[in-house]
Structure formats: C-alpha cells, structure tokens
Amino acid sequence: MTTLELLQRAKKAKSAMALADTKAKNTALLAMADALEAQREAILAANRLDLEAARGTVSDVMLDRLALSPERIAGMAQGVREVAALPDPVGTVLDRVQRPNGLLVEKTATPMGVIAIIYESRPNVTSDAAALALKAGSACVLRGGKEAHRSAAAIVEALRAGLSAAALPQDALGLVEDTTRGSARELMCANGLVDLLIPRGGAGLIRSCVENATVPIIETGTGICHIYVDRDADLDMALNIVENAKCSRPSVCNAAEVCLVHEKIAGEFLPRLARRLKQVELRLDPRAAAVISGVPAGERDFDTEFLDYILAVKVVSGVEEAMEHIAAHSTHHSEAIVTQSPETARTFLRGVDSAAVYHNASTRFTDGGEFGLGCEMGISTQKLHARGPMGLMELCTFRYLVRGQGQIR
Amino acid sequence: MTTLELLQRAKKAKSAMALADTKAKNTALLAMADALEAQREAILAANRLDLEAARGTVSDVMLDRLALSPERIAGMAQGVREVAALPDPVGTVLDRVQRPNGLLVEKTATPMGVIAIIYESRPNVTSDAAALALKAGSACVLRGGKEAHRSAAAIVEALRAGLSAAALPQDALGLVEDTTRGSARELMCANGLVDLLIPRGGAGLIRSCVENATVPIIETGTGICHIYVDRDADLDMALNIVENAKCSRPSVCNAAEVCLVHEKIAGEFLPRLARRLKQVELRLDPRAAAVISGVPAGERDFDTEFLDYILAVKVVSGVEEAMEHIAAHSTHHSEAIVTQSPETARTFLRGVDSAAVYHNASTRFTDGGEFGLGCEMGISTQKLHARGPMGLMELCTFRYLVRGQGQIR
Numbered sequence: 065m066t067t068l069e070l071l072q073r074a075k076k077a078k079s080a081m082a083l084a085d086t087k088a089k090n091t092a093l094l095a096m097a098d099a100l101e102a103q104r105e106a107i108l109a110a111n112r113l114d115l116e117a118a119r120g121t122v123s124d125v126m127l128d129r130l131a132l133s134p135e136r137i138a139g140m141a142q143g144v145r146e147v148a149a150l151p152d153p154v155g156t157v158l159d160r161v162q163r164p165n166g167l168l169v170e171k172t173a174t175p176m177g178v179i180a181i182i183y184e185s186r187p188n189v190t191s192d193a194a195a196l197a198l199k200a201g202s203a204c205v206l207r208g209g210k211e212a213h214r215s216a217a218a219i220v221e222a223l224r225a226g227l228s229a230a231a232l233p234q235d236a237l238g239l240v241e242d243t244t245r246g247s248a249r250e251l252m253c254a255n256g257l258v259d260l261l262i263p264r265g266g267a268g269l270i271r272s273c274v275e276n277a278t279v280p281i282i283e284t285g286t287g288i289c290h291i292y293v294d295r296d297a298d299l300d301m302a303l304n305i306v307e308n309a310k311c312s313r314p315s316v317c318n319a320a321e322v323c324l325v326h327e328k329i330a331g332e333f334l335p336r337l338a339r340r341l342k343q344v345e346l347r348l349d350p351r352a353a354a355v356i357s358g359v360p361a362g363e364r365d366f367d368t369e370f371l372d373y374i375l376a377v378k379v380v381s382g383v384e385e386a387m388e389h390i391a392a393h394s395t396h397h398s399e400a401i402v403t404q405s406p407e408t409a410r411t412f413l414r415g416v417d418s419a420a421v422y423h424n425a426s427t428r429f430t431d432g433g434e435f436g437l438g439c440e441m442g443i444s445t446q447k448l449h450a451r452g453p454m455g456l457m458e459l460c461t462f463r464y465l466v467r468g469q470g471q472i473r
Numbered sequence: 474m475t476t477l478e479l480l481q482r483a484k485k486a487k488s489a490m491a492l493a494d495t496k497a498k499n500t501a502l503l504a505m506a507d508a509l510e511a512q513r514e515a516i517l518a519a520n521r522l523d524l525e526a527a528r529g530t531v532s533d534v535m536l537d538r539l540a541l542s543p544e545r546i547a548g549m550a551q552g553v554r555e556v557a558a559l560p561d562p563v564g565t566v567l568d569r570v571q572r573p574n575g576l577l578v579e580k581t582a583t584p585m586g587v588i589a590i591i592y593e594s595r596p597n598v599t600s601d602a603a604a605l606a607l608k609a610g611s612a613c614v615l616r617g618g619k620e621a622h623r624s625a626a627a628i629v630e631a632l633r634a635g636l637s638a639a640a641l642p643q644d645a646l647g648l649v650e651d652t653t654r655g656s657a658r659e660l661m662c663a664n665g666l667v668d669l670l671i672p673r674g675g676a677g678l679i680r681s682c683v684e685n686a687t688v689p690i691i692e693t694g695t696g697i698c699h700i701y702v703d704r705d706a707d708l709d710m711a712l713n714i715v716e717n718a719k720c721s722r723p724s725v726c727n728a729a730e731v732c733l734v735h736e737k738i739a740g741e742f743l744p745r746l747a748r749r750l751k752q753v754e755l756r757l758d759p760r761a762a763a764v765i766s767g768v769p770a771g772e773r774d775f776d777t778e779f780l781d782y783i784l785a786v787k788v789v790s791g792v793e794e795a796m797e798h799i800a801a802h803s804t805h806h807s808e809a810i811v812t813q814s815p816e817t818a819r820t821f822l823r824g825v826d827s828a829a830v831y832h833n834a835s836t837r838f839t840d841g842g843e844f845g846l847g848c849e850m851g852i853s854t855q856k857l858h859a860r861g862p863m864g865l866m867e868l869c870t871f872r873y874l875v876r877g878q879g880q881i882r
Binding site for chain 1: 488572583664687691818828829831832845861872877
C-alpha cells in the first residue's frame with residue numbers, strides 16, 4: 065500500500081476512533097496486548113531477520129536497541145495494558161462557563177484525528193506509540209526505521225488484530241511500508257491528512273522534521289540539562305543530585321550534561337564532586353580547572369548532549385551568570401538549582417525558561433510517570449501545545465461545545 | 474534597522490517582559506493608550522500619506538480599512554486600556570500535584586518569549602496585537618502591510634513611548650521596516666528568535682505561512698461555517714439563527730456560508746428562508762432548487778468563504794449526511810445544529826470536529842469576548858495549542874516548576 069493510501073484509510077478510520085467509547089478502546093488495547101503475546105514467535109522471527117540484516121552495518125548499541133526477546137515482548141504487552149488502565153482524556157470538560165446571555169460554553173478535550181509518528185530503531189516504540197495515540201482517540205500512522213521494519217510489521221499485525229477483536233477499524237493503525245526518506249517527507253507535508261506529527265529519535269530526525277514539515281508537529285527530546293550548585297547549597301544534597309542526574313541513566317534526555325558551580329563554594333565542592341563521580345569524565349572551564357584536574361572543556365562541550373559519562377563543569381559568579389549561561393546554551397528541557405536560599409531559588413524558578421525547572425531535585429524526574437501523567441509519548445522541548453512530558457491529554461486537542469436556546473448576536 | 478537586528482533586540486528584551494509584574498505591564502499599557510491619543514495628529518498625518526499613496530491602486534473597501542480618524546484612534550486607545558484591565562495570565566498555576574516522593578509539581582503559565590505577527594492593512598491591528606502580546610509577557614515583532622506602513626510606524630512610535638514611560642524596554646515592541654516579501658520569509662524561518670508566529674489576514678497570507686514557516690505558527694481564521702436545520706428544528710428559531718449568522722456581519726470569519734436543510738422540512742422551511750433573507754443571494758443545490766428559486770450552486774459554492782450576502786443551500790437526508798458534508802467541506806471553524814431533539818443534537822455535537830460546535834445558537838458567537846476570554850488575537854482553525862478564539866492564556870506557554878528537598882530518582 066502507498067503511504068498516501070495508508071493516510072487516506074487512517075483519515076477514514078479517525079471518526080470511528082473519535083466516537084469509540086472508553087470501554088471499546090480499552091477492550092481493543094487489552095486484545096492488542098494479548099495478540100502481542102500470542103504472536104510472540106512470529107514477532108521474534110521477524111526480529112531475527114532484522115538483526116541478521118543489521119549485523120555488521122550498525123553499532124552494538126544499535127543492535128541491542130533493535131533486539132527483541134520474550135521478556136521484551138512481555139514488557140511491550142504490559143505497557144499496552146498500562147495504557148488501557150489510564151483514564152480516558154476524550155470528553156473531559158476542561159473549562160465551562162455560562163454566559164450572561166444563557167449560552168453554556170464547554171471547552172472539551174477531543175481527539176487530534178490522525179497522529180503520525182516517525183521513529184527510529186526501537187521496536188517497542190511501535191506498540192507504545194500506537195497504544196497512546198489510539199487511547200487518545202486518534203488513528204495512528206507509524207513510520208519506523210529501516211533496520212526494524214520487519215519487526216515493526218509483525219508487531220503492527222498483532223496490534224491490528226487486537227483492534228478488530230474490539231470491532232474497531234484496523235485502518236486506525238497503519239505502518240508505512242516505504243522506509244526511504246521519501247515517505248518521511250510525505251508524512252511531513254500531508255496537510256489535510258495528518259493532524260499531528262511527532263518525531264521520536266535523534267537530533268537529526270527532529271531537525272529534519274522542524275525544517276521540512278508543513279503539518280503541525282511537536283518537537284521532542286534533546287536535553288542539554290544544567291544543574292546549578294549555588295553558594296547556599298547543601299553540598300551533600302548537591303552531590304547526590306548531580307550524581308543521580310548524571311549517572312543513573314546517562315543515555316536519556318533528562319540526564320544532566322552541565323554542572324555550574326558558584327565561585328564561593330567551588331574550592332570545597334569541586335574536589336568532592338571529582339571524588340564522587342570517579343567514572344565520569346569532567347570537562348572543565350578554566351576556573352574549574354584551576355581547582356581540580358580534568359579534561360579542559362573544548363569549544364562545543366557546553367553545547368553538547370553527551371548522553372554518556374561526561375559532564376561539563378563551569379564556575380560562575382552567581383545565579384545571574386548561571387541563568388545567562390543556561391539561556392544561551394540550554395535546549396530548554398530541564399534545569400535545576402541546588403540552594404537553601406528561598407530567594408535565590410525564586411529567582412532561578414522565575415527566570416529560567418525551560419520545560420521543567422527544579423529546586424533541590426534531580427532533572428531525571430522530567431518524565432510522564434514521575435509527573436503523575438501515567439505515561440508519555442515523549443518530552444516536548446517546544447513551547448506550543450505541549451511542553452515537557454506529553455501524556456494522553458497532550459495528544460488531544462479540544463473543541464468548544466456551545467448549547468443555547470436560540471441565541472443570536 | 475534590519476529585521477534580524479530587530480529580532481535580536483526583541484529576544485534580548487523578552488526576559489525583562491517575562492519578569493515584569495502585572496502592575497508594570499498595566500502601567501505601560503495605560504501609557505501606551507495615552508501616547509496614542511497624545512500623538513494623534515502625527516498618526517493621522519502618517520495615515521494621510523498612506524491613503525494618498527494607496528488611492529487608485531486599491532479598492533474602496535481596502536481604503537476604508539486603511540483610513541484612520543480621531544474616533545478610530547480613540548477606539549484603538551480604548552482597546553489597549555481594555556487589555557490593561559484583563560487579568561494577567563502569567564504565573565497562573567494551571568495544575569498542581571504533590572507526588573508520593575514529596576515533589577511539588579506546578580504547571581505554570583509562562584510567556585512565549587517573542588511573538589511575531591504578520592498582518593495586512595488595518596492599522597488598528599498594530600495596537601491590538603501589540604497590547605495582547607505585551608500583556609501576555611512577550612516581546613512583540615510586527616510586520617504589517619506595505620500600504621499601511623507609515624501609519625503603523627507612527628502607531629508603534631507612540632506605543633514604544635508608552636513602554637519607556639513604565640521603564641520597560643522599548644525593544645520589546647518592534648515594527649519590521651522592510652515590507653517586501655523577504656521580511657515575511659525571514660520571520661517565518663527565524664528559528665531561535667521567534668517563539669510563535671501568528672498570521673492575521675486573508676487566506677493567501679495564512680497559506681504562505683503554513684507552507685513556509687519553520688517557526689511554530691498558529692493558523693487563524695478562514696471560516697466556512699455551516700448551519701444544519703434539522704427535521705425537529707423550531708423553524709422560527711432556525712430562521713432567526715440563519716439570518717443572524719449570515720447577515721449580522723457577513724465579512725467576518727464566524728458568519729455562516731452554508732445552510733443544510735433536512736429533506737422532511739425543506740418544503741416548509743426553504744420558502745420562509747427565501748422570504749426572510751431577501752437581500753441574500755441563495756445558491757441552491759438541485760434538491761433545494763426544486764423547492765425555491767435561486768441561483769444554481771456552482772462547483773465551488775460549497776467550498777467558498779463568501780464573506781458577502783451569499784448563502785449556499787443544500788437539502789440533506791438527515792444529521793448523518795449533514796455531518797459528512799461538514800467533514801468534507803468545512804474549514805473546522807464553527808458549525809451549528811438547530812433542533813429540538815436532544816438526541817440529534819448530541820450526535821451532532823459529538824461528531825462534528827470543528828473549533829466551536831453549536832446547538833440552537835448562531836455561529837457568530839465564536840469570539841473571544843463572547844466566550845468570556847475578554848479579548849482575542851484571532852480565531853485559530855488549527856488543532857495544536859489553540860483552537861477557536863485565542864485569548865491571553867493562548868498567547869502563553871507553560872513550564873513545570875518542581876520543588877523538592879533533595880529528591881533523586
């Protein structure tokens with residue numbers, strides 16, 4: 065099937081999805097989870113073909129991302145079941161006002177319509193993204209990476225079987241067959257067919273979507289996150305937070321990449337930081353390098369998402385310089401201040417314009433589950449519509465439903 | 474000044490605007506309104522030059538839009554004072570949750586940063602748009618039409634004087650000097666400088682922005698609005714509503730362009746409609762033409778925003794066909810059903826995916842003031858971020874402010 069046909073079918077299926085009640089959608093999701101487990105052998109066989117084709121051409125990290133196992137498939141099914149258990153956002157009344165003329169105006173959460181997702185090589189994104197989009201009442205068109213195409217096709221086959229089992233149209237979920245760049249471009253410019261495009265992947269993919277898309281998109285993910293350790297910080301707390309933000313999972317977007325340290329405490333804090341983060345390569349600005357030993361920071365080190373055991377470190381004169389540095393170098397994902405001064409914390413929280421701004425906590429909490437959204441489609445780093453973790457509500461739009469008794473203006 | 478310099482200055486000024494408290498912003502707005510009146514003669518003189526240059530090259534309607542008078546300037550000043558009186562959206566806590574680990578997560582309304590507005594020839598948009606953007610805590614860059622440039626420059630000079638009077642940076646409001654297409658393109662692609670672009674104007678301008686912009690934009694305004702008169706309608710109410718939606722102000726986007734009539738009542742309703750809308754040209758589909766006389770509808774008549782005393786009329790078999798017709802032909806702005814049947818109304822309100830969906834009321838109510846937002850920057854016809862009237866809150870984004878006591882994950 066061509067990408068255009070797939071999109072047209074999704075568009076036709078979107079009103080059935082929008083009108084499906086919570087029970088129908090949950091029945092479908094549970095059937096989708098069961099089908100993933102029932103078709104486990106077929107999915108694993110397809111994945112083996114993907115792995116064989118990829119071996120030697122991609123890195124070991126990439127191969128690991130691509131690989132499925134019975135446990136990983138069970139995890140995918142469990143993820144879909146968890147989405148079924150979440151509250152249904154569709155129909156939620158977000159605001160209600162009765163006007164003096166008697167009109168009742170209700171701002172009501174409504175499905176987007178067709179959500180397209182362009183992603184890379186993790187097969188589990190296939191089921192995660194599909195489950196979230198469908199629960200939010202939208203049809204879903206997926207375009208995964210070439211390396212994982214056989215796996216994704218097997219997964220989508222199982223998921224579509226689940227839709228049928230709940231009498232929802234299979235066309236509400238589609239996988240783009242063409243894995244060339246042309247199909248990504250087609251999705252980016254499918255105005256009138258795609259209501260929302262979400263790219264999930266590396267910086268190159270995101271940039272390409274931002275530059276080329278004419279359909280509405282949500283930019284996700286790159287995180288150059290900062291932690292500013294203030295003069296008035298509890299240094300034990302600061303060490304815990306920096307260590308957690310850097311080391312608990314360095315490959316994710318909410319991991320810290322930069323530590324800014326107040327000059328008044330640099331002499332005490334930096335040696336302790338160096339001892340604590342033994343496995344981390346510290347890249348030091350000249351003032352930090354005067355205190356501890358480490359690699360001198362290069363030109364790009366304060367503008368790089370390392371996603372690794374590397375931390376750029378800079379000494380600053382105070383919260384104002386920290387905020388200026390963040391404004392100039394951040395990707396506006398997550399930043400934290402560690403301080404016992406309520407006033408300095410207030411200045412930082414008011415003045416830092418990022419999706420999540422923390423006082424005395426690790427940046428690693430920027431996550432749909434941790435914020436109480438129950439799940440997430442990704443972390444938006446744009447300002448329009450969704451910012452930070454995108455839960456089910458952020459996958460919805462809204463309509464104003466207005467009830468009258470013949471009012472005219 | 475080049476457009477790039479203007480944007481860089483706005484970017485520098487945006488944090489002062491974001492941090493300005495309500496009092497400072499309101500003081501500035503009131504001073505801006507006073508300055509408009511104090512500089513009335515200079516503004517009128519600039520407007521006369523614009524009018525002289527435009528005479529003979531543009532239509533009379535356009536000349537009327539372009540023309541200022543002492544009354545119109547007083548109206549502009551009044552508009553700015555009304556924005557000062559509105560509640561400040563910045564800092565509003567939209568959602569607050571305390572997590573089991575003790576983290577307090579507050580979703581907080583936050584200024585966009587730099588809002589750029591591309592508009593056409595109405596000089597009053599200059600002060601309206603600037604007042605709304607500044608009140609929402611953003612810096613504002615305006616790019617008006619060539620015909621109105623001298624008027625806009627005089628208005629902006631007055632408004633900037635008002636900013637100074639409240640000790641806010643004049644650079645928070647700028648007017649693009651270059652009125653060629655090149656400057657519009659520059660704004661559309663100023664990633665990193667423009668946080669939100671809002672085009673206000675005709676369909677051509679909007680389409681150009683949607684197709685070419687790489688910065689986040691909000692599509693505003695074309696409205697092909699439908700009224701469906703159901704079998705169970707109160708026909709007197711239906712006549713009132715159709716007349717109001719068509720005739721009270723035909724040139725605006727929330728005016729009705731299409732009337733769909735249930736076949737069971739067409740024989741009674743259509744002759745009454747023709748008598749009631751004497752000044753309106755009815756363009757009839759074959760089934761309507763079998764009942765009353767009028768112009769046969771042409772191929773494009775059900776896909777045209779007439780903005781005039783013209784109404785396309787079609788007979789349908791029921792609410793399902795009405796909804797299908799709307800899905801295929803609407804711009805998803807505003808649609809109404811007139812019916813006494815709660816069940817049919819429910820079907821229509823659930824199934825029609827437009828920004829505003831009415832039961833027994835005129836589409837003319839789709840307006841920021843009428844919905845209780847107090848004002849509007851325009852009517853969004855897109856689904857992302859803002860849908861329907863855009864008030865001050867829709868000109869904001871949000872941040873998650875997270876307060877902890879050393880939490881790590």
